[in-house]
Each structure stands twice: as C-alpha cells, then as structure tokens.
Amino acid sequence: MFFHIVLERNMQLHPRHFGPHLRDKLVAKLMKDVEGTCSGRHGFVVAITGVDNIGKGLIRDGTGFVTFPVKYQCVVFRPFKGEILEAVVTMVNKMGFFAEAGPVQIFVSNHLIPDDMEFQAGDVPNYTTSDGSVKIQKESEVRLKIIGTRVDATEIFCIGTIKDDFLGVINDPGASS
Amino acid sequence: MHRLLFVDIFDVVRYRLHRMRKKLKDELENRNTVQEYVCPNCNRRYTAFDALQLISPDDESFRCESCRAELVAESDKRAAEEMGDNDDNARRRRREKLKDMLQKMEVQLKPLTDLLNRVKDLPVPEFGSLQAWEARANAAGRAANGDPSANDSSRSSQGQGYGGTPMPFLGETKVEVALSGVPVKDEDSKPDVSATTMKVLPPWMIKQGMNLTMEQRGEVKQELKTESGSTANQHDDKKSKVNDKDDEKSIQDEYLKAYYAALLQRQQDQEEAAKRNQQESANTDNISSKMPRQVGMKSKREDDDRDDGVEWEEAPTAGNANKTYKMHDLNIEAEPEVSGEDEDDIDWEEG
Incomplete structure (x- = not known):
C-alpha cells in the first residue's frame, strides 16, 4: 500500500557546499540518500514530493560537517499481510516462484500454487495446468495475495499465495508469442 | 427508523x-x-x-x-x-x-x-429513502386529517395498524402510529397519547429542515408545554441527546400500554360481536369468516400470539366463542411459547 507521509532526517552537509545554493544542495543530497531505501517501519521510500522545513544547522565538532534537521514529504510503499499485489515473476523453481512488485520481493511456495498446476522443469521452468491453458514462467504477470511479511530494519520480504479466488496469471507472455 | x-x-x-x-x-x-x-x-x-x-x-x-x-x-x-x-x-x-x-x-x-x-431469487421490496417515506407519511397524514379519531391513539392504531399492513413486530407498529401522529402537530400543539407514542429520532438523524414533532426529537413533555408554540427547529440536538434515553423508555412504555389497551378493547368488541352472532346462529365458521381483521392480525408471530394466549385464558366469555378463537389461533397450540419473559405480562394485567 502506498502512503504519503512526512518524515524527518538529519542531513550532514560538507562545508564546501555552503553558499547561495545550500538549500538546493541539501535537497539534492536528501533525494540521493533517501529515495529507494527501505526502512522496516515505513517501507520503501518511492519519491520525495516536497521539503517542508529545514532547521538550523549545527556544526559538528572536529569535522566541520553541519547537521541540518530536514522535514520532507514522501511517498512510501509498504506491503501488508492480506494485501493483493500484482507482480512480475522473476524466477521459477520446483519450490515455487519468486516475483517482484516494484521494490518488493515475494516468494510463492509450491503449496500455495493451485493444486492443478504442475512444475515443469526444463529450459524455461514453469508451472502449468494439466490442460496447458495457464502457464507461470519468468516474466509472467501474476496477481497474488500476501500472507506473510518479514520486516527487517532495512529489508522487507513477503510470502504470497495464488491459491485463492481471482488470483493467478493476469497476462501470459508465452501465450502471445 | x-x-x-x-x-x-x-x-x-x-x-x-x-x-x-x-x-x-x-x-x-x-x-x-x-x-x-x-x-x-x-x-x-x-x-x-x-x-x-x-x-x-x-x-x-x-x-x-x-x-x-x-x-x-x-x-x-x-x-x-x-x-x-x-x-x-x-x-x-x-x-x-x-x-x-x-x-x-x-x-x-x-x-x-x-x-x-x-x-435468493425473490425480488427485494423497495421502501425508498427516508425522505420518500416522510413524503408518503405526510401525504397519508393529510389524507387522514379529516378523521377525528386520528388523535386517539388506541383508535387510530386500531384503524391503521390492524387494517393496514400486517405488523411483523412492535417496532414497525411505532412507525404506523407516527404516521397518524404527524397531523397532530398541525392541529393542536398539545401533546396527547398518540403524540407520546411517536418514536424518538436519534439525534444524529435529525437534520435542519426536517418536518418533525417535538416527540420525535426526543424533547420532554414539560418543555413542550412551555414552548408549545415554537417551531421544532429551534431546539438543538444537544438537549434532545440528554433527554433521549429516559424519554424513549417512557414513550415505549406508553406505547405498550396504549397498544395493549387497544388490543383488549378490540377483543372485547369482537367477543360481543361473537356473542351476538352466536344468538343468530351457532355456526362457528360464520364467526371466523366475519372477522377478516382478526384473522389478519393472527398471521403475525410471537408477540401477539403470546399476548393473546394470556388474554384468552383470562377472558370471561361464553364457552363457544372462546373455543372459536382458540381454533384459529393455531400458533399457540402448535408451539406453546413461554409467556411472560419480560414486562409484557405485567402490562397485561394492568390493561
């Protein structure tokens, strides 16, 4: 799920950036530092949409770096248990398959794949129904439900299922080619 | 509501x-x-x-x-x-x-x-929105305006409640009464028995410009007497919130009393009619066929059946007539209910 929230961060700026463009430098550095990172608490920071407030800088003893408390608005993405996501399959093996929904990695183990889908080893490992009408392979797009998340300080990993109503392949690249 | x-x-x-x-x-x-x-x-x-x-x-x-x-x-x-x-x-x-x-x-x-x-496949009855219902209620109230019995709760409920749509439970009956009670506000501001039987609207339901009586807003009677001429809109919701609880309770009690009184009166009427009928002919089928309303009332469940059961035992009537009632009061004999789990019974003895 996406959220638009306000976060705060202490930015350290090298004295060489001090000058008329200090603020611009600070914002650019903030974007470089923060966008794309993941915190267990808020999820993945997708984009910074604005800087609310930059506080008074504080010179660090010894280094000359200056710390600015910065309040900024950003869009974060955090997966939740029970959430439905659309993801792209990245790897298929006999234990199940891995998929990515944006920055999030999701693993669907083979007992959470419908029983009528069988693993087919080979050049392109895939899961296929007995009549061959549905096939899950690399680059397939699937709709899945998250049934568990493991949230570390800097990492989020999810377990999903496609063994439920309206879940499964939503677009099969193998079918069109 | x-x-x-x-x-x-x-x-x-x-x-x-x-x-x-x-x-x-x-x-x-x-x-x-x-x-x-x-x-x-x-x-x-x-x-x-x-x-x-x-x-x-x-x-x-x-x-x-x-x-x-x-x-x-x-x-x-x-x-x-x-x-x-x-x-x-x-x-x-x-x-x-x-x-x-x-x-x-x-x-x-x-x-x-x-x-x-x-x-699953039955069409769902469409009752419309609250506004539509109010419009209909107002129209019905205007139609009933000429009827002098509209003020008397027992009689009006008799006329509308029984003869009109069948009441599956007490709550809906309240709606019926409020229906006849709407014109009361126009005719005279003095609250009578029928006015008190109106259901109190919860405060969150009351909007500016709704056509409501004081009772519906949950005002107490005393206030009504002092400011009977003022419009209902002047009262704020806060006041009604305070009075809502106990006032509603008393209104419900009042309603029950009136309802049972009406019921009793009706049954007595019918017993008399039955007696008269008996004198004309001893045919019991004739009696039941002459009381379509009674039959209609019997079709509803639990509440009335239970009450009736108590009533029939008390009622001092000719044996024949008594038997007739029991005969088409099938629900009692089919599933004898435990009567008197609440204050209904007490009310009965009073009424």
Whole structure:
C-alpha cells in the first residue's frame, strides 16, 4: 500500500557546499540518500514530493560537517499481510516462484500454487495446468495475495499465495508469442 | 427508523457465512501457512521467509546454508514419515477439531442457509429513502386529517395498524402510529397519547429542515408545554441527546400500554360481536369468516400470539366463542411459547 507521509532526517552537509545554493544542495543530497531505501517501519521510500522545513544547522565538532534537521514529504510503499499485489515473476523453481512488485520481493511456495498446476522443469521452468491453458514462467504477470511479511530494519520480504479466488496469471507472455 | 436494508442484509449474511466457511477450510488445508523447509543432513529448519538467501546460484534449488544439502519441504517430509511425534499429534487433533467445527457449522446453520436459498431469487421490496417515506407519511397524514379519531391513539392504531399492513413486530407498529401522529402537530400543539407514542429520532438523524414533532426529537413533555408554540427547529440536538434515553423508555412504555389497551378493547368488541352472532346462529365458521381483521392480525408471530394466549385464558366469555378463537389461533397450540419473559405480562394485567 502506498502512503504519503512526512518524515524527518538529519542531513550532514560538507562545508564546501555552503553558499547561495545550500538549500538546493541539501535537497539534492536528501533525494540521493533517501529515495529507494527501505526502512522496516515505513517501507520503501518511492519519491520525495516536497521539503517542508529545514532547521538550523549545527556544526559538528572536529569535522566541520553541519547537521541540518530536514522535514520532507514522501511517498512510501509498504506491503501488508492480506494485501493483493500484482507482480512480475522473476524466477521459477520446483519450490515455487519468486516475483517482484516494484521494490518488493515475494516468494510463492509450491503449496500455495493451485493444486492443478504442475512444475515443469526444463529450459524455461514453469508451472502449468494439466490442460496447458495457464502457464507461470519468468516474466509472467501474476496477481497474488500476501500472507506473510518479514520486516527487517532495512529489508522487507513477503510470502504470497495464488491459491485463492481471482488470483493467478493476469497476462501470459508465452501465450502471445 | 432502524429498518433493515433487505438487499444488504441478505448479502451481508451470505458473505459472513462464506467467510466463516472459507476460514475453516483454509486452515484445514494449511493454506495460508508459511511453508517450512528442513535440511535432511543437519536437520536445520528454514521457513519460506528465508527463501531469498537459500537459492543456490547454480541450479536455482534451495540449499542449506551450513552443509549445502538440498532442502526438503516440511509437508513432504511429514507425508513420507506419516506418523510423527507429539507435535504432529497435536496438529492432527487440531485438524480433527477444525473438521468437526466445519461440520457442526454446516448442520447448525442449515436453517439459515435454506432460508437464504429460498429468498435468493425473490425480488427485494423497495421502501425508498427516508425522505420518500416522510413524503408518503405526510401525504397519508393529510389524507387522514379529516378523521377525528386520528388523535386517539388506541383508535387510530386500531384503524391503521390492524387494517393496514400486517405488523411483523412492535417496532414497525411505532412507525404506523407516527404516521397518524404527524397531523397532530398541525392541529393542536398539545401533546396527547398518540403524540407520546411517536418514536424518538436519534439525534444524529435529525437534520435542519426536517418536518418533525417535538416527540420525535426526543424533547420532554414539560418543555413542550412551555414552548408549545415554537417551531421544532429551534431546539438543538444537544438537549434532545440528554433527554433521549429516559424519554424513549417512557414513550415505549406508553406505547405498550396504549397498544395493549387497544388490543383488549378490540377483543372485547369482537367477543360481543361473537356473542351476538352466536344468538343468530351457532355456526362457528360464520364467526371466523366475519372477522377478516382478526384473522389478519393472527398471521403475525410471537408477540401477539403470546399476548393473546394470556388474554384468552383470562377472558370471561361464553364457552363457544372462546373455543372459536382458540381454533384459529393455531400458533399457540402448535408451539406453546413461554409467556411472560419480560414486562409484557405485567402490562397485561394492568390493561
């Protein structure tokens, strides 16, 4: 799920950036530092949409770096248990398959794949129904439900299922080619 | 006021049943559980959450982090070993319990599911919005304006409540009474018996410009007397909130009294009619056919049946007439209800 929230961060700026463009430098550095990172608490920071407030800088003893408390608005993405996501399959093996929904990695183990889908080893490992009408392979797009998340300080990993109503392949690249 | 949205309630009940069933079934089939993996060499256990670290770079299989042996999914292992230790036993017992629960649920909710299946294809009655209902109520009130009996709660409820739509429960009757009570506000501001029987609107339901009487707003009677000339809109919702609770209670009591009084009067009337009829002819079928209203009233459930049962035992009537009533009061004999679980009975003795 996406959220638009306000976060705060202490930015350290090298004295060489001090000058008329200090603020611009600070914002650019903030974007470089923060966008794309993941915190267990808020999820993945997708984009910074604005800087609310930059506080008074504080010179660090010894280094000359200056710390600015910065309040900024950003869009974060955090997966939740029970959430439905659309993801792209990245790897298929006999234990199940891995998929990515944006920055999030999701693993669907083979007992959470419908029983009528069988693993087919080979050049392109895939899961296929007995009549061959549905096939899950690399680059397939699937709709899945998250049934568990493991949230570390800097990492989020999810377990999903496609063994439920309206879940499964939503677009099969193998079918069109 | 608190009506059921029939479309929604049907869907809601069905959805809840579906969710209950699904939850049990999911758990039974170990659906939403996290897969576990075991290393056959060192017995180290992993969960699916570790999957990312377990993939071996060369053959895309899951490998143990310490001994590089290929991992086996936990459920496969259990299936191979079939019977296991204590842990497995506990699991099996849990499964049995779940299965039992699912079965029990199917059996015990069978009446409900049957009913749902029966109403599945029926069209849903359309009652319209509250505004539409008010408009209709106002129109009906204007139509009944010329009727002098509109002020008398017992008589008006008799005329409208029984002869009109059948009342499945008491709450709906209140709506009927309010229907006849609306013109009262126009005719005279003095609250009478019928006015007090009006249902109090909850404060959150009252909007600016709604055509309401004081009673509906939940005002107390004393206030009414002092400011009887003022419009209802001048009262704020705060005041009504304070008075809402006890006022509603008293209104309900009043209503019950009036209702039972009406019922009693009606029954007495009918007994007299029956007696007169008896003198003309001893044919009991004739009596019942001459009372279509009575028959209509009997068609409703529980409440009235119970009350009637008490009443008939008390009623000093000619034996023949008494028998007639009992005959077409089938519900009592079919399912004798425990009468008097609440204050209804006490009211009866008073009335």
